[in-house]
Amino acid sequence: MERSGSGRGGGRGRGRGRGGGRGRRSPSTPPVVVGKEQCGCVRGSEEKNRPQNSSPDSHSDSDSVGIGVAKLKICDDVDKPSPPPPAAAAVGEGVFDICPRKQPGTVVLKPSLLVKNRERRRSSNSSSLLLRPGMVLLRGYLSLSDQKKIVERCRELGVGVGGFYQPGYGEGVEMHLKMMCLGKNWDPHTSQYGEQRPFDGAKPPLIPPEFHTLVSNALRDSNALFPHDPLPSISPDICIVNFYSQTGRLGLHQDKDESKDSLRRGLPVVSFSIGYSAQFLYGDHRDPDKAQKLQLESGDVLIFGGPSRNVFHGVTAIDTTTAPNLLQHINLRPGRLNLTFRQY
Numbered sequence: 113m114e115r116s117g118s119g120r121g122g123g124r125g126r127g128r129g130r131g132g133g134r135g136r137r138s139p140s141t142p143p144v145v146v147g148k149e150q151c152g153c154v155r156g157s158e159e160k161n162r163p164q165n166s167s168p169d170s171h172s173d174s175d176s177v178g179i180g181v182a183k184l185k186i187c188d189d190v191d192k193p194s195p196p197p198p199a200a201a202a203v204g205e206g207v208f209d210i211c212p213r214k215q216p217g218t219v220v221l222k223p224s225l226l227v228k229n230r231e232r233r234r235s236s237n238s239s240s241l242l243l244r245p246g247m248v249l250l251r252g253y254l255s256l257s258d259q260k261k262i263v264e265r266c267r268e269l270g271v272g273v274g275g276f277y278q279p280g281y282g283e284g285v286e287m288h289l290k291m292m293c294l295g296k297n298w299d300p301h302t303s304q305y306g307e308q309r310p311f312d313g314a315k316p317p318l319i320p321p322e323f324h325t326l327v328s329n330a331l332r333d334s335n336a337l338f339p340h341d342p343l344p345s346i347s348p349d350i351c352i353v354n355f356y357s358q359t360g361r362l363g364l365h366q367d368k369d370e371s372k373d374s375l376r377r378g379l380p381v382v383s384f385s386i387g388y389s390a391q392f393l394y395g396d397h398r399d400p401d402k403a404q405k406l407q408l409e410s411g412d413v414l415i416f417g418g419p420s421r422n423v424f425h426g427v428t429a430i431d432t433t434t435a436p437n438l439l440q441h442i443n444l445r446p447g448r449l450n451l452t453f454r455q456y
């Protein structure tokens with residue numbers, strides 16, 4: 113059990129793991145850039161988008177649907193009607209729909225030229241960076257169509273058995289995000305993996321085959337870009353899907369609840385970002401003041417393995433000014449979807 117340690121469990125919810133400080137870029141470890149944008153990954157040290165008045169542990173997300181608080185939302189997909197989510201409701205849990213029904217009379221504004229250009233830039237796979245040995249950012253790697261498919265799949269799985277719920281560490285301390293596990297279940301109370309969720313006995317859905325393909329392609333392409341720092345490939349049996357609302361965040365932590373063998377071999381974690389951008393911190397210490405800062409945007413794939421497998425990382429804030437146009441088409445609620453793939 114790692115609740116007071118530096119693993120995912122200990123760092124994610126408790127005050128001392130909170131990633132809220134100022135990120136600093138160490139001048140001695142400049143990232144290697146491949147592509148057009150030479151300095152696109154680190155956005156300076158100011159934290160203009162972090163809600164300054166937010167107290168880390170004082171509230172949970174306003175649109176939370178707590179366990180046992182059944183609040184049914186049915187997705188209204190733009191192209192085709194989605195089936196209602198009866199399965200999770202049937203076992204008496206709350207349902208968190210990442211694509212809730214649009215309110216009648218909702219006007220969808222046409223994206224401005226600025227937004228269109230930003231998305232075109234992102235989807236043109238413009239730059240990739242070796243942030244540090246073993247840590248690669250594939251900027252804009254996921255196409256808009258892939259992002260849309262991922263959201264739709266997560267929506268579908270998220271409203272069913274084993275879908276999204278409000279995780280907590282016990283004693284009323286909630287994480288500032290909604291979570292769903294695919295493959296194995298990660299239990300924030302014990303920081304351990306298992307086959308079922310202890311609180312409702314649900315078995316997590318399987319990782320969809322198309323997600324496996326995206327992960328192996330990303331690792332292959334990353335190794336092709338940075339052949340001097342190759343990372344081992346993985347057969348992911350865990351995918352933790354987080355949904356951050358606009359006030360969501362995640363304290364600095366290490367992902368170290370996977371098997372000793374997986375950690376020893378430095379098997380990489382592969383992370384997909386979709387939706388609003390996130391202020392992401394990473395570094396060798398749990399201290400946010402010593403961490404480096406990165407803006408993770410919709411379509412980005414971040415990989416950390418090998419010598420960076422134990423890197424501390426976390427999300428200090430969601431940048432609410434960065435809603436991609438994509439969200440309007442698939443009706444993703446305001447916020448950010450993150451998927452991290454691991455091999456136990």
Ligand SMILES: O=C(O)CCC(=O)C(=O)O
Pocket residue numbers: 120352354362367383390392408425426427450452
């Ligand atoms: O949201 C992110 O980018 C990071 C998520 C993460 O670190 C985790 O789920 O362990």
Ligand SMILES: [Fe+2]
Pocket residue numbers: 120365366367425452
């Ligand atoms: Fe993590």
